[in-house]
Amino acid sequence: MTKILAVLEQRDGALRKVSPEVVTGARRLADALGGTVEAVVCAAGTVQGTDQMGRFGADTVVTLTAPAFAKYSPEGYAQAIAERVTAGGHAAVVFSASATGKDLAPRVAARLGVALAGDVTDVAVEGGKVVAMRPVYAGKAVLKVKVTGTPAALSLRPNIFTPVERPKAGTAETVAVQVPAGRVVVREIKAAEAGALDVAEAQIVISGGRGMKEPGNFKVLEELALAFGGRAAVGASRAVVDAGWRPHADQVGQTGKTVSPTLYIAVGISGAIQHLAGMRTSKVIVAINKDKDAPIFKVADYGVVGDLFEVVPKLTEEIKKLHG
Amino acid sequence: MKIACCLKRVPDSETRVKIGADGKSLDEAGVKFVLNPYDEFAVEEGLRRRDKAGSGEVAVVCLGPAAAQETIRTALAMGADRGVLLQTDKIPTDGFETAKVLAAELKDGGWDLILCGKVAIDDSSHQVGPMLAELLGLPCVTAVAHLEIEGTKGVAEREIEGGIEVVEFPLPAVITADKGLNEPRYPALKGIMAAKKKPLEVKPVQLGAGGIEVLAMTLPPERKEGRIVGEGPDAIPELVRLLREEAKVL
Numbered sequence A: 001m002t003k004i005l006a007v008l009e010q011r012d013g014a015l016r017k018v019s020p021e022v023v024t025g026a027r028r029l030a031d032a033l034g035g036t037v038e039a040v041v042c043a044a045g046t047v048q049g050t051d052q053m054g055r056f057g058a059d060t061v062v063t064l065t066a067p068a069f070a071k072y073s074p075e076g077y078a079q080a081i082a083e084r085v086t087a088g089g090h091a092a093v094v095f096s097a098s099a100t101g102k103d104l105a106p107r108v109a110a111r112l113g114v115a116l117a118g119d120v121t122d123v124a125v126e127g128g129k130v131v132a133m134r135p136v137y138a139g140k141a142v143l144k145v146k147v148t149g150t151p152a153a154l155s156l157r158p159n160i161f162t163p164v165e166r167p168k169a170g171t172a173e174t175v176a177v178q179v180p181a182g183r184v185v186v187r188e189i190k191a192a193e194a195g196a197l198d199v200a201e202a203q204i205v206i207s208g209g210r211g212m213k214e215p216g217n218f219k220v221l222e223e224l225a226l227a228f229g230g231r232a233a234v235g236a237s238r239a240v241v242d243a244g245w246r247p248h249a250d251q252v253g254q255t256g257k258t259v260s261p262t263l264y265i266a267v268g269i270s271g272a273i274q275h276l277a278g279m280r281t282s283k284v285i286v287a288i289n290k291d292k293d294a295p296i297f298k299v300a301d302y303g304v305v306g307d308l309f310e311v312v313p314k315l316t317e318e319i320k321k322l323h324g
Numbered sequence B: 001m002k003i004a005c006c007l008k009r010v011p012d013s014e015t016r017v018k019i020g021a022d023g024k025s026l027d028e029a030g031v032k033f034v035l036n037p038y039d040e041f042a043v044e045e046g047l048r049r050r051d052k053a054g055s056g057e058v059a060v061v062c063l064g065p066a067a068a069q070e071t072i073r074t075a076l077a078m079g080a081d082r083g084v085l086l087q088t089d090k091i092p093t094d095g096f097e098t099a100k101v102l103a104a105e106l107k108d109g110g111w112d113l114i115l116c117g118k119v120a121i122d123d124s125s126h127q128v129g130p131m132l133a134e135l136l137g138l139p140c141v142t143a144v145a146h147l148e149i150e151g152t153k154g155v156a157e158r159e160i161e162g163g164i165e166v167v168e169f170p171l172p173a174v175i176t177a178d179k180g181l182n183e184p185r186y187p188a189l190k191g192i193m194a195a196k197k198k199p200l201e202v203k204p205v206q207l208g209a210g211g212i213e214v215l216a217m218t219l220p221p222e223r224k225e226g227r228i229v230g231e232g233p234d235a236i237p238e239l240v241r242l243l244r245e246e247a248k249v250l
């Protein structure tokens, strides 16, 4: 029976949001190939949320445990997953193209001696082979590629593969693995401000650009984010990151993060091609800009022409009413 | 310190994409090519490390067409010591093939540090650095935005969702550079002149077929023509209605 491996992610003993997305992508391949999905997660102990993966189509959920897995261990994870695939003969290995997945997937692919189709936005099976769509040239073109080798290694762009309910057994199993501590060791994770949601993970992203005029004015956007409850994060254009108004972690675009939220609100951002590279796969885009000819309006589903300092507070007020 | 930097020649980020006649690749007519922006961070870091150590060299290696000599000259003009062009007509779509060629060139080189960009902005593969490290059996830290090296011990910081990972590793190692690692210098006129005389070795290479076959390149689905909802704060109630009832995102 054809087996697909879905590589889940955890931090501090809880599954990350990309995990059901990876199971959903793997399930799609398994259904097309008439196979099963084995989900694996590397951890030091039990992981919260693994019991939910059956819902999205995992036939089994295996926790690979080792003391070195209390934090991400690049070499340990790579070894454990590569060994699992070599022993299990999986037809495909599916990762998330998260920060960790981008680090891990190429290591595993190289150990298996196969190619990696990275950061894909769609997967399917044609003629028994995995095909995938990959945005290239900063999203200005899309490649349709066939993964010819076996196993096919893929990483899925976060937030694109909306988890789909496809109940399977999700039988849990824990396997202790022997891995060396590894030469590359994660010492600590300096957490971003408590409660601050990462732009790459938020359902709603409100980004500010040079039109914000000065750093203090970002509070206008933070208030709007607050009005949306815990679902919104505040992002930034490169212009304001370079000016030191906002941290690089918040930058959206070619040299920042690629985001695909349900709703992206660009405020005082002109819409340079390098900014669009990071947000054009958002489901719905709203632009607020005082210049009616700003290029951002060309990609926005809805635009409001006007002074952001008048428009945004009004939006905050209306959203508060909705959630009030 | 003996340092190698891997460089890719890529279309400038402003490039207007036109699909080539084969329907599978970029039409390169009129396209301006540049050194991959993340590789500028890699070169800059190499130069600073070399100069801090007071001895050693920065060699730059590029797999690409003959025209990539220009890309290598850019790095030489920044201050790198010598270049190697691994010449091929076509850069493979499969990053693992690239990694294999680079590994064959760099193995047994006695490098203290091999620097790559975190990603090439053309095909956004995010993979050559860590694959190269695996092939060479070296430790690797990717997407590094801050780096400290003391003797043969390194500490790197990399951005992850919601935080910064602090990673320790021993040298020799492969590091891939993210924005924030440093401020790359612009080549000065003197550097540009000097670069013309620096050694640039050209070696033809043979590539494997690879495990990724391009079936088609297309322009992205056009976003549906958007609309201006209105002007000023008065447009907000209508915007909110559209977001709820039409887009169904609220």
Ligand SMILES: Cc1cc2nc3c(=O)[nH]c(=O)nc-3n(C[C@H](O)[C@H](O)[C@H](O)COP(=O)(O)OP(=O)(O)OC[C@H]3O[C@@H](n4cnc5c(N)ncnc54)[C@H](O)[C@@H]3O)c2cc1C
Pocket: A208, A209, A210, A211, A212, A236, A237, A238, A239, A240, A251, A252, A253, A254, A255, A256, A257, A267, A268, A269, A270, A271, A272, A273, A274, A275, A278, A288, A289, A290, A291, A294, A306, A307, A308, A309, B013, B037
């Ligand atoms: C290699 C490379 C990589 C890059 N990577 C990135 C990247 O990752 N991300 C990124 O964002 N950029 C990136 N850039 C930079 C990009 O080209 C633009 O310079 C940048 O996005 C511009 O930022 P901005 O829209 O905030 O500023 P501007 O272009 O200055 O736009 C400001 C906008 O605010 C509007 N405005 C001003 N006042 C008001 C007001 N009161 N109310 C409403 N609107 C107002 C103006 O009409 C204008 O449209 C990159 C560039 C290069 C060359």
Ligand SMILES: Nc1ncnc2c1ncn2[C@@H]1O[C@H](COP(=O)(O)O)[C@@H](O)[C@H]1O
Pocket: B005, B006, B007, B008, B009, B036, B038, B039, B042, B061, B062, B063, B064, B091, B095, B098, B102, B115, B116, B117, B118, B119, B120, B121, B123, B124, B125, B126, B127, B128, B129
């Ligand atoms: N053809 C190439 N020649 C030399 N180095 C390359 C080449 N392709 C990729 N690299 C290196 O690998 C990094 C990441 O590229 P990629 O994995 O293609 O996104 C680049 O920033 C370069 O440092």
